[in-house]
Amino acid sequence: MEKFTRISAIAAPIVRENIDTDIIIPSREMKHVSKKGLSDGLFAGWRYSDMDARTPEPDFVLNDPAYLGTQILIVGENFGCGSSREHAVWALAEYGIRAIAAPSFSAIFRSNCIQNGVLPIAVDKTEIGRLAEQAVGGSNGIFTVDLLEQKILMPSGEKLTFDISQQDRQSLIDGLDPIDRTLQLSDQISAFEASRIGANPWVDLRVKP
């Protein structure tokens, strides 16, 4: 997993509420049993005026040359709602998105971001408006997202601090595989399991025929 400490990049505004994971990656774009090869289908319904022919939709922000190389998205409330498909985050990450600022995220999408080194930044609704204004024009303004200091530095020089749970912050900074981290607690897990099943034998299916 790629570590996240600090990035400086172009930010693209897509400030609509309830952008669901079907929009981020339509199901038909999830063609293989793989976490790869998904960025081409990112926002396919909005990005292409003809999805089959892959004709770019000129009005879609990421098709504007000024936003080439975008690594930050500024979006509306409840981003990533809907289907749990992690493909949404895989597609975003593969496209190059490293951080997303939204007033709120769906819980599953948020966890999926953390699992994949993408930083979800919870930002007040009014501040989303400010960020979006500064993101107009794309390459004219570079944003810096600093996870160590929990700050966004806008092109105007304004700073915005954000909160994130220490667990998530550390996972992103370390970039360690979460399964490896948990496997270090194997003994504790086994002890917990033994006492849970001991007290509640009905939980255990191994005794079933």
Place this chain on the structure above:
Amino acid sequence: MAQTLFDKLWDAHVVTDLGDGSALLYIDRVFIHERTGSVALKSLQESGRKVRFPAHAFGTMDHIVDTIEGRDDNTIMPSGREFIEAMRDGCEWAGIRLFDVNDSDQGIVHVISPEQGIVLPGLSLVCPDSHTCSQGAFGALAWGIGSTEAEHALATSTLRAIKPKTMRIHISGVLDKSLTAKDVIMHIIGELGAAGGSGYAIEFCGPVVDAMDMEARMTLCNMGVELSAFTALIAPDEKTIQFLRGRPYAPSGEAWANAVDAWASLKSDADACFDKQIEINIDTLCETVTWGTSPEHALPIDGFIPEPTGESTAKALAYIGLEAGSAIRGTLIDGAFIGSCTNGRLSDLRRAANILKGHHVAPGVKAICVPGSMAVKAAAELEGIDRIFKDAGFEWRLPGCSMCFFAGGESFGQRARVISTTNRNFENRQGPRTRSHLASPATVAASAIMGHIASVSDIDERSSDQLMSAGGR
């Protein structure tokens, strides 16, 4: 200290507190499907890891598999076979019980998990599928996760999670016989908004919930995620126990007695403190349908499409192809779909069949019924429900998610307007440019007959008109 049901379930599964509101939780059951589970198994295999507790993991083929008679591993979706084979190989490698394509117990994960007694009160259960909250109807800590988290749960029997806040939705009033849990939950989403439950675990309670059977409770909890909630929950009661008794994976004998004892404490204490309390009265509730592209775009059947309030609603109107100010009732439809983990259970099919009996779908309407599981299908056929559907001009399919979502195979077509018992009316959800309107099975059946978005009462009226003219002849 007084605790909510959610607090109790959470505490019972904390392996270790990770500080800052998060914990490593023990996971009692993992359920996966071929769509998101196949990639989790493959990745696990590639990383040289194992499934830690295979007896507590299950798999089903529901998302990509075809639902037409005579199906096999080939699918209408071009690369579907790859998912099905990867899932089967992965489950075999891991030693996981798989409800395979033509298994007599196959079906949609959230339908078969309760049918099999895999979900039980007090258990934690995760699935890489957002509607896992449906299973919270049993008083289980059940929530949807991503594929990487599924890998984590399979490999370690645990998951890291941030504890959500608690919300109690108390539903009072009396549910009219013409209405269903679907109308209730769509109404609630309309009231609270699609982000209304964001950051919360929701417990549904009150006289309306108490009066509901388990299938209706599942419908209610199913759409908890459409409020963006972490999960939804209902405290187990006698109905829960009766539903689960004797199910294949439910405990039996002494273990059953132990379990029932343990479940008695699974309710919020009388003075438990919720972070948020919401009161919903349904005495004036009507049949509910959606007009737009979010479940929050809900309207009473006699309602009018609202004026757009911003870019999101303007885009929704443009996508759905309707005009602000017009009545939703009477909107012409091209398709009708009955099925899914929201409304693909026996009671749902019975309700629809009651309406369809003696009627035929309107010309030009493509109507499809997909039972939620093989067991639902068999039970419906025993009652002759399949005949009623077929006589009415519905296709009667094999179980699966089918056209609840577009996997790249079948759809109703571009710009087709579909009334559907499913849970999501998102853009392109049921197919590229397909327009979806969510409703209850009864409302969908009535609309299919009328050829436009209609109320159940339209059928009653039509039936009595027909009776009168028949009597006069």
